[in-house]
Amino acid sequence: MSKTIDTRRVLIFLGFAFGISWAVALYLYLSGGIVDSPQLLPGISVATALIATIYMWSPALANVFTRLVTKEGWKNTWLPLQFEGRGRFWLLAWLLPPLLTFVGAGIYFLVFPEHFDPTFTFMRQTIATYAAQGNPLPLAPEILVLIQLAQAILLAPVINSLFTFGEEFGWRAYLQPKLLPLGYRRGLLATGAIWGLWHAPLIAMGLNYGFDYAGFPWAGMLGMIIFTMATGVVFGWLTIQGKSVWPAVIAHATINGLAASAILFTHPDAITNDLLGPLPIGILGGLPWILLAVWLLQRGDPRADAKVSRETSPPRASSPSAKSMIFAQGLTKSFGEVLAVDGLDLDIPSGEVFGLLGPNGAGKTTTIRMLTALIEPSAGQAVVAGHRLGDEDNLLRKDVGILTETPGMYQQISAERNLAFFAELYDVEDISGQVERYLRMLGLWGRRSEPVGTFSKGMRQKLAIARALLHEPKVLFLDEPTAGLDPEASKIVREFVSELRSEGRTIVLTTHNLDEADRLCDRIAVFRTSLLALDSPTNLRRQLYGRAVVFHFEALNPAFAEAMEQKSFVREVKTVDNKLVVTLDDPEKRNPELVRELVGLGAELQFVGELRQSLEDVYLQLVRGKGAEVEV
Amino acid sequence: MKKIWVIARKEWGEVFRHRLVLFSVAFMPLIFSAIPLVMLYSIRGFTDLSALSEFSDLMGLASQFCGDLVGIECGQYLVLQQFMVLFLLLPAIIPVTIASYSIVGEKTTHTLEPLLATPITTAQLLAGKAIAAALPAIVATLIAFGIFAVGTSFLAASPAVALHLFSPLWMLGIFGVGPLLSIAGVSMAVMISSRVNDPRVAEQVSALVLLPVMAVFMGQIFGAVVLNLRLMGLIALAFIVVDAALLFFATQLFQRETILTRWK
Numbered sequence: 001m002s003k004t005i006d007t008r009r010v011l012i013f014l015g016f017a018f019g020i021s022w023a024v025a026l027y028l029y030l031s032g033g034i035v036d037s038p039q040l041l042p043g044i045s046v047a048t049a050l051i052a053t054i055y056m057w058s059p060a061l062a063n064v065f066t067r068l069v070t071k072e073g074w075k076n077t078w079l080p081l082q083f084e085g086r087g088r089f090w091l092l093a094w095l096l097p098p099l100l101t102f103v104g105a106g107i108y109f110l111v112f113p114e115h116f117d118p119t120f121t122f123m124r125q126t127i128a129t130y131a132a133q134g135n136p137l138p139l140a141p142e143i144l145v146l147i148q149l150a151q152a153i154l155l156a157p158v159i160n161s162l163f164t165f166g167e168e169f170g171w172r173a174y175l176q177p178k179l180l181p182l183g184y185r186r187g188l189l190a191t192g193a194i195w196g197l198w199h200a201p202l203i204a205m206g207l208n209y210g211f212d213y214a215g216f217p218w219a220g221m222l223g224m225i226i227f228t229m230a231t232g233v234v235f236g237w238l239t240i241q242g243k244s245v246w247p248a249v250i251a252h253a254t255i256n257g258l259a260a261s262a263i264l265f266t267h268p269d270a271i272t273n274d275l276l277g278p279l280p281i282g283i284l285g286g287l288p289w290i291l292l293a294v295w296l297l298q299r300g301d302p303r304a305d306a307k308v309s310r311e312t313s314p315p316r317a318s319s320p321s322a323k324s325m326i327f328a329q330g331l332t333k334s335f336g337e338v339l340a341v342d343g344l345d346l347d348i349p350s351g352e353v354f355g356l357l358g359p360n361g362a363g364k365t366t367t368i369r370m371l372t373a374l375i376e377p378s379a380g381q382a383v384v385a386g387h388r389l390g391d392e393d394n395l396l397r398k399d400v401g402i403l404t405e406t407p408g409m410y411q412q413i414s415a416e417r418n419l420a421f422f423a424e425l426y427d428v429e430d431i432s433g434q435v436e437r438y439l440r441m442l443g444l445w446g447r448r449s450e451p452v453g454t455f456s457k458g459m460r461q462k463l464a465i466a467r468a469l470l471h472e473p474k475v476l477f478l479d480e481p482t483a484g485l486d487p488e489a490s491k492i493v494r495e496f497v498s499e500l501r502s503e504g505r506t507i508v509l510t511t512h513n514l515d516e517a518d519r520l521c522d523r524i525a526v527f528r529t530s531l532l533a534l535d536s537p538t539n540l541r542r543q544l545y546g547r548a549v550v551f552h553f554e555a556l557n558p559a560f561a562e563a564m565e566q567k568s569f570v571r572e573v574k575t576v577d578n579k580l581v582v583t584l585d586d587p588e589k590r591n592p593e594l595v596r597e598l599v600g601l602g603a604e605l606q607f608v609g610e611l612r613q614s615l616e617d618v619y620l621q622l623v624r625g626k627g628a629e630v631e632v
Numbered sequence: 633m634k635k636i637w638v639i640a641r642k643e644w645g646e647v648f649r650h651r652l653v654l655f656s657v658a659f660m661p662l663i664f665s666a667i668p669l670v671m672l673y674s675i676r677g678f679t680d681l682s683a684l685s686e687f688s689d690l691m692g693l694a695s696q697f698c699g700d701l702v703g704i705e706c707g708q709y710l711v712l713q714q715f716m717v718l719f720l721l722l723p724a725i726i727p728v729t730i731a732s733y734s735i736v737g738e739k740t741t742h743t744l745e746p747l748l749a750t751p752i753t754t755a756q757l758l759a760g761k762a763i764a765a766a767l768p769a770i771v772a773t774l775i776a777f778g779i780f781a782v783g784t785s786f787l788a789a790s791p792a793v794a795l796h797l798f799s800p801l802w803m804l805g806i807f808g809v810g811p812l813l814s815i816a817g818v819s820m821a822v823m824i825s826s827r828v829n830d831p832r833v834a835e836q837v838s839a840l841v842l843l844p845v846m847a848v849f850m851g852q853i854f855g856a857v858v859l860n861l862r863l864m865g866l867i868a869l870a871f872i873v874v875d876a877a878l879l880f881f882a883t884q885l886f887q888r889e890t891i892l893t894r895w896k
Contacts, residue, residue: 081884335893366893372749375889397751405748408742410642412649417642424638425750467746 009070009180016062017170018198021055025201034205051202056163059170059198065486066174078173078245085336086242093238093247097254098153100292104285105262111284117267122144125268145264156257164252165245168235171195173245176236184301191565192232196225208281209274223275227286231335233256233293241302255280273437325475326371327504330380333366340366342530343380348508348523350474353501356510357520357619362528364510365405369476371508372402385474398426405480407464411453415444415463418452419470425470438466442496458489465496475506482513494520514616526619548572548611549587549594551580554604563597581611635752638766639760642843647730647764658779661722663778668715669783672708704789709796712784714886716797719780720805722773723814731765731821732834735891739830740831745892754883761822762879766814777806801861804868812871826886 028034028047036046067074083090109116123141130137137144171191180187200221203209209220227518235248242248262278272278277285326348333341341363348354356364369375371384375395382389385399385483409418416435423431439445442462452460461481468476481497482490490513497520500507511517517524518537527604553560556578564582569590571585584590587610598605648654698706738744747757785794825834 065798079884081881083885083888084890231847304862312749368891374745374748394751394753397749402746402749404745406745407744408744408746410646410743411741412646413642421638421642422746422750425747425752426636427751436824 005181006178009066009072012069013062013066013170013174013178014194014466016065017059017175020058020061021198022201023207023554024050024058029201029205034202034207051207052163055202057166059168060166061170061175063170063174076177077342078177078239078243079169080244081246082243082315082513087241089238089247090250093242093251094157094254096234096292097251098258100288101255101258101261101280101285103288105265105278106555107287108262108282109265109283112270112272112277115266115270115278116274117265117270120264122264122266122268148264149261152257152261153254157254160256161249164256165249167195168239168245168249168252171232172235172239172248176239185297188233188236188297189229191236192229193225195226195232196221199224199228214271214274219275223281223283224540226283226290227281230286230289230293231280234289237296294422324383325350325352326354326382326384326508328371328380328382331367331370331377331378331382333363333370333375334378339529341370341377344527344531346382346525348506350506351504352522353497353507353509353520355517355524356508356527357512357517357524358510358527364527365479366526367527368402368479368508368510372400372477373397374402398471399474400477401468401475402470402477403461403464403468403479403481405483407460409425409452409455409460409463409467412451414449415439415452415455416448418463419467422467423470428471434470434472442466443492456489458485458492460497461485461489461493465493469500475499475508478507478509480510480512482516490516514619517631547585547587548581548583549591550607550609550611551598551603551605552580552607552609553578553580553596554606556580557601557603559601560598563601564594567594567597635756636760636763639752639757640764642762642872643734643764644768648768649688653730657726658772660726661719661772662779664715664718664722665776665780665783668780670783671711671788672787675704675708688866699796701792703795705793708789712788712793712797713802714804715780716805719773719777720810721813722776723770723810724817726769726772726871727765727814727818728821729835731762731818732825732837733831734761734822735825735886736828736834737825738833739829739891748888748892754886754888755879758819758826758879758882762815762818762882765818767823770811770814773810776787776830794855799861799862804861804864808868809864809871812868812875815875816871816878819875819882823878823882823885826882826891876893 028037028050031046033036034045034047034051037045040046040049066072077355120141123144123278127137127141127144139147171194175194176187176191179190182190199208200217203224204217205222209216211224213219228546231252235251238247238251239245259279259281266278274282276282280286280289326345326346328346330342331341331344332339333396344367346354356367358364366375370377370389371382373384373389373396376390384396386398387393387399388397409415410421413421416439419435419439420431423434428434435448436445439448442465442468444459444463447455447459452463454465465478468478478497482493482601485493494516497507497509500522509517509521521537521538523534526532551560556575561573561580564570564580567584567590569586570582570584572581574581574583582594591608595605595608698709701709735744738747781794783799784797785791788794788797821834824837828837830836
C-alpha cells in the first residue's frame with residue numbers, strides 16, 4: 001500500500017459523488033423539498049425515487065467515473081465475494097445491525113420508559129385506519145409486529161442491498177482504501193465523516209430528523225455525521241476483514257431495513273427527539289454502534305499482524321538480480337491455522353536445475369502452486385520469469401510450464417488433441433509443429449491418434465511433460481516427475497530431464513528419489529515448511545559431514561587411530577573392522593602426510609579411498625535432525 | 633473469446649465422443665417435435681365439436697386465448713400451445729447434466745490443475761463450459777422447433793392456426809427466453825459443479841435448478857399463468873439480468889484455491 005494519499009483521485013471522486021447527489025438535492029429543493037415532493041407513482045414521491053436511485057448510487061457512479069477519467073483501471077474493486085474463511089464477517093454483517101439496533105432502542109426506552117409502548121398502539125391505529133378504509137387486516141397487532149420484524153431482518157437486507165450497494169461501492173470500496181494511508185483510525189473516521197456530510201442537504205430538507213428540533217438543521221447534520229462515523233467504522237472494519245465490500249453492503253441494507261422498527265414500540269403520543277432516539281440515528285439509539293466503533297478503533301488495524309510478522313523477519317535481498325529466473329522473498333502460505341510454507345526465500349538463476357526435497361506434507365506442492373500462480377500466497381512476494389506474482393499472473397502462467405503431481409490428461413480424446421488443446425490455451429503459434437515435435441521427442445508420435453485412456457502410466461507422464469513444454473516456457477516445474485513409474489519409465493523421464501538441462505532450461509524439481517535429485521540438480525533445497533538447507537548436493541555433504549578418507553589395512557593397530565587423532569587438521573577418526581575413517585578438510589593436500597605416518601608405524605595399507613556420503617544421509621540428518629549412520 | 637471457443641470445442645470433442653450423449657441431446661427435442669405433429673395428423677379431419685358441448689365453460693374460457701380462431705382451429709391451437717412451452721424449456725433442461733459435470737469432472741480426472749495453470753481467466757473457463765453445454769441444446773431445440781413449425785404449417789386445420797401459434801409472443805419465447813433460460817440453467821449448474829466435490833452431488837443439486845422453471849410450465853398448463861407479449865418481454869429482460877448476475881456470481885464462487893487444495 002502506498003504511504004501517501006492519492007489526493008487527485010480522492011478529489012475527483014468527491015467531486016463526482018457530491019456533485020451528482022447535491023445536484024439532485026438542489027432539484028428537489030427547487031421543486032418543493034422532500035416533504036412536499038409530488039407523487040411519481042401512487043405511494044412513491046419524486047423525492048423518494050430520486051434519493052433511492054441517483055442520490056444513493058452517486059458514490060458508486062463516482063467510483064466508476066473516477067476510475068475511467070483517471071485511467072485507474074479495475075484492480076482492487078473490492079467486488080470479489082471472498083467467502084472462503086471469511087463467512088463469519090458475512091454473518092456478522094447480517095446479525096450485528098439487528099442486535100445493535102435493538103440494544104440501542106432498549107437503552108433509549110430505559111432512559112425514557114414513558115415512551116415505550118408494549119401494547120403496540122401504533123400498529124393498532126394502523127389496523128384501525130385500514131379497517132376504516134374497508135381493508136380490514138385479519139391479524140393481531142402482535143403478529144403483524146412480528147411479521148414486520150421478520151421481514152426487516154430477513155427480506156429487507158436483500159432488497160435494500162440494491163440501493164446500499166450504490167453507497168458502499170463508493171465509500172467503502174473506493175474512498176476508504178484511498179484514505180487509509182492517513183492511518184487506520186483516521187482513514188475510517190474520515191470516510192465516515194465525509195459520508196455523513198454527503199447527507200447534509202437531505203437533513204436540511206427534513207429527512208431522518210424532521211424540522212422540529214433545536215439547532216435545526218446543524219444539530220441534525222452533526223447527529224448524522226456522528227452516526228455515519230460510528231457505522232462507517234463498523235462497515236469499514238467489515239470490508240477490511242471480509243476483504244470485500246459485500247459484507248458492508250449487507251450490514252448497511254440490514255440497518256436501513258430495521259432502522260424504523262423502534263417506532264413499532266414507541267407510543268404515538270410520546271414526544272420524542274430523533275436526535276436522541278429510539279432510532280439508531282439518535283445518540284442513545286446509536287450508542288451501541290458508537291461503543292462498538294470505539295472498541296474496534298482501539299483494537300487497531302486488523303492488517304497489522306501480517307505487517308509485523310513481515311517486518312520482524314530477517315533482512316533479505318530486496319530485489320531479484322538480473323540472472324534470477326525465480327525470486328521469492330518471505331513466501332508464506334497458511335490454510336486456516338495450518339502453516340504450509342513459512343517465509344521461503346529463493347533466488348534461482350536462469351538455467352539452473354533446482355531440487356526441492358522434503359517429506360510428505362512439507363509444502364513442496366504448495367510452493368510450486370504459489371510460484372505458478374495457481375494459489376495466492378498468504379504473505380511474501382515472488383517474481384517468476386520476470387513477472388510479479390499477484391500482479392501479472394496470466395503473463396506468468398504463459399512463461400511457466402508445470403507437470404502436476406498427477407498427470408491429468410483427457411482420457412477420451414487423442415494424445416495429439418490433448419496437446420493441441422493446451423497449445424491453443426497457451427497461444428502457441430505453430431500448434432501442429434510443436435505438438436509433433438514433442439510427441440516425436442518423447443516417442444509418442446506413433447500413437448498420437450489413440451485416446452489417452454489407452455496409454456500406460458509412463459506414457460501419460462511423458463505426455464504430461466510434453467504438455468508442460470509445448471509453449472517453450474522459461475521455467476519448468478516438475479512435481480515428482482517419476483512418482484509411481486516403473487524403473488524403465490523413470491529412467492526415460494530422467495534422461496529427458498537431463499536433456500532439458502543440457503538445453504539450459506530453468507527447472508524446479510520436487511522428488512522423493514534422492515538419487516535422482518543428486519544426479520539432476522545443480523542445487524537442492526531441503527525443506528519442511530521452512531528452508532532447512534540450500535546448496536549443491538556436494539556442498540551439502542561437505543557442510544554436514546566434512547570429507548572423509550577410508551584406510552583399509554591388512555591388520556588394524558590401535559596406534560594408527562591414535563596417530564591420526566594427533567593431527568590438528570583431522571576432525572574425527574572412526575574405526576570400522578580393519579578400516580579407519582578419517583574426517584578432515586582438504587584431503588588432497590593432507591593425504592600424503594597421513595599415508596607416510598601410517599606406513600612409518602608399520603601399517604600394511606591395502607587401499608585408500610574417499611568416503612562419499614549419500615544425499616540420503618544428508619537429507620535424513622536435516623529432516624530428522626540427527627546423523628545417519630555411515631556405511632563404509 | 634478465442635479461449636472460450638477452445639474450451640467449448642474441447643468439451644464437445646470429449647462429451648460427444650459418446651454417441652449416447654449426442655443422442656440424448658437430440659432425442660428430447662425431436663420427440664417433442666414429433667408428438668404434436670402426430671397428434672395434429674391424427675385429429676386433422678376432426679371437425680365435429682358437438683362432443684365438446686358439455687365442456688362449454690372450458691371452451692368459453694379457451695376462447696379468450698384463441699382470439700379469432702374458432703372450432704377445431706382453436707382446439708389445435710390450445711393443444712399445440714402446450715408444446716410451445718416445452719420448446720421454451722428444453723434448452724434449459726437438456727444441458728443441466730453436462731454442465732453439472734463440467735468442473736467437478738475436471739477435478740475428478742485431475743485435469744483441472746493443468747487447466748488452471750494455463751493463462752485462462754475464470755470467466756473464460758466458465759463461459760466456455762457454459763457455452764459447451766448450452767449451445768448444442770439450443771441448436772437441437774431450434775432445429776426441432778423448425779421441424780415442428782414446418783409440420784404444423786402443413787397439418788394444421790388452417791394457416792390461421794400456424795399464424796396464431798408462431799406469434800411474436802412465442803417467437804420471443806423460443807428465440808429469446810429459451811436461450812436465456814438455458815444460460816441461466818447451465819450457469820447455475822456450472823456454479824454448483826464448482827462448489828461440490830462429487831459429480832453425483834452436482835447432478836442431484838443441479839436438477840433442483842429446474843424446479844422454478846417447471847413451475848412456470850405447470851402454471852401455464854393449469855391456467856395459473858397466462859403468458860402475453862408484455863409478460864414474455866419482462867421475463868426476457870429479467871433473465872438478461874439474472875444471467876448476468878449468475879455469470880458474475882459463478883466467477884466469484886469459483887475458488888481456485890479451495891478447489892485445488894481441499895478437494896480430494
